[in-house]
Amino acid sequence: MSDLRIINIEKQYPQTKQQKDPAFSLQPVALTIKEGEFFSLLGPSGCGKTTLLKLVAGLMPADKGEIWVGDDHLTAVAPEARRFAMVFQQSLLFPHMTVEDNVAFGLKMQKIGKRERLADAQSMLEHVGLSGYGSRFPDELSGGQQQRVALARALVAKPRVLLMDEPFSALDPSLREEMRELLRGVQKEFHVTVLFVTHDREEAFYLSDRIGVMSEGKLLQIGKPKEIYEQPANVKVASFLGLKNIIEGRVINNRFVSNDQSFEVPVQTSIKTGPSVMIIRPETIRLVPDNIVKNLQCLYFRGVIQQKIFNHGFYSVKVQAGEYLLTCSFTSQEAENMKVGQTIDLMMNNGDLRFLNE
Ligand SMILES: Nc1ncnc2c1ncn2[C@@H]1O[C@H](COP(=O)(O)OP(=O)(O)OP(=O)(O)O)[C@@H](O)[C@H]1O
Numbered sequence: 001m002s003d004l005r006i007i008n009i010e011k012q013y014p015q016t017k018q019q020k021d022p023a024f025s026l027q028p029v030a031l032t033i034k035e036g037e038f039f040s041l042l043g044p045s046g047c048g049k050t051t052l053l054k055l056v057a058g059l060m061p062a063d064k065g066e067i068w069v070g071d072d073h074l075t076a077v078a079p080e081a082r083r084f085a086m087v088f089q090q091s092l093l094f095p096h097m098t099v100e101d102n103v104a105f106g107l108k109m110q111k112i113g114k115r116e117r118l119a120d121a122q123s124m125l126e127h128v129g130l131s132g133y134g135s136r137f138p139d140e141l142s143g144g145q146q147q148r149v150a151l152a153r154a155l156v157a158k159p160r161v162l163l164m165d166e167p168f169s170a171l172d173p174s175l176r177e178e179m180r181e182l183l184r185g186v187q188k189e190f191h192v193t194v195l196f197v198t199h200d201r202e203e204a205f206y207l208s209d210r211i212g213v214m215s216e217g218k219l220l221q222i223g224k225p226k227e228i229y230e231q232p233a234n235v236k237v238a239s240f241l242g243l244k245n246i247i248e249g250r251v252i253n254n255r256f257v258s259n260d261q262s263f264e265v266p267v268q269t270s271i272k273t274g275p276s277v278m279i280i281r282p283e284t285i286r287l288v289p290d291n292i293v294k295n296l297q298c299l300y301f302r303g304v305i306q307q308k309i310f311n312h313g314f315y316s317v318k319v320q321a322g323e324y325l326l327t328c329s330f331t332s333q334e335a336e337n338m339k340v341g342q343t344i345d346l347m348m349n350n351g352d353l354r355f356l357n358e
Contacts, residue, residue: 002070004033004161004193009055009065026051027218028065033161033210035070036191038184040204043214044240049197050165052214056195057163058082069160085154087167091146093138099125099149100134106157124152127186144175151183155190162187164196168203180206201241205229213237235277235358244327245280256355260323265299267355275358282316282329284352288345299353301326301346308338319346 012025026048033039041049055062058079066075074082085106093102100121107117125131128148138146147167154162167183168176184207187194198204204211205225213221213228221233232238238246249258251271256278257264265278294300303321310316315335317328328346330338338344 002035002160002193004035004056004195005066005068006031006033006052006056007066007068009052009062009067011051011055011060011063024048024051025217026055029219031212031219031222033193033195035193038187038194038196038207038209040196040198040208040211041214041219042198042201042204042211042240045199047214048217049199049214053163053165053195053197056161057084057086082161083157083159084161084163085157085159087147087150087154087162087164089166089169091138091143091150093146093149093153095138097137098134099130099136099138099141102138102149103134103153103156106153110157120156121152124156125149127155127189128152128182144171144179147171147179148182151186155186155192158190159192162192162194164194166198167196169198169200176203183207213240215240230281231354232279232356235356238277238279238356243279244282245324247278247280247324249276249278250274251276251355251357256353262322263299265350265353271355272357277356277358279354279356280326280348281352281354282327284348285326285328285346286348287330287334288347292347297350298347299350303344303346305338305340305342305344308335308340319344321346 006029008028008030010026010028013023015023029052041052043049054060056067058074058077066073068074094105100118103121103124104117107120122131122134125134128151130145130148133145141149168179171179180203196207208225210222210224211228212219215236221228221237228237229241232241232243235246247258249256251267251273254267254269255264256267256276288300301321303319303326305317306320306325307318308315315330315332317330317335317338319326319328326346
């Protein structure tokens, strides 16, 4: 298998005289991306995603570590000889060449005959929904169409790895969605290995087979989107993923005790004694049915509705429960009679709660 192996790659940028803070360093990254896998590096601006991508591409040397694809050791191989393709935020098409020639350019470099390369370019343009656009010039295309051409140009040369750095961030939201769908489709069709950089959680969750969450030069967690969402490795990952209802407290004798001592719940034995957080996922919160007998398997809150917002087919409802402002997710039916200012009773199963050491 031609997996992409990133073996303990690290990089420290040199300190400049004007710089007050220490120069950025990328902590050692060890990561294997399977052939045909879509892998995203997700993290806030400045966390080192592009740095890692450039090291993989060979656009700058690493201080330590190795890059392999299958049995090929690429660490010292020039970027253009790695057989990787790259797509950036700007499409970087050659303005004086037609769309068709832009797409066929890489094949020309590989000394593939004119007829064959134009046929391949045409076929790839069809795959990205641009058949009939071959004789136009880049400035006769919209931003979204230019990114389609950039994608076609990257794929036509059958790269061993496709590296993408925020390729859709300059596009408007509906076009972004369209491009995500297109990319997901062609990536699966051509079984190309993709390393994708984004700070957009939704984009990473939609596209990826696996995600690596980065922060401050460190790869904090690797996992499938569902695993990362349901079991974030630590508070930084949880906060970056925008997880709601992160409640601070302590673990004592395998029980989580909230800071204001108003409740305690059992935790998994893997959670260490000491400062911790409890995460309540909005979709696991339910209304307490009438006449229920409360039991120890659930946690209960009484609170006042502060806000009710329709959001993508469900209602996001904020409830002030003592000192906690809980975000809940209710169906239209559940939320139908809810009004701001109303007192409601909420419950959640202990088994749905997540605990993390800080
Ligand atoms: N050539 C360089 N020399 C010195 N420092 C650099 C260099 N390139 C980037 N940096 C610094 O390294 C850090 C990581 O930058 P990088 O571009 O990898 O982040 P990123 O996660 O891709 O961010 P963004 O999403 O904003 O592009 C930043 O603090 C940046 O200022």
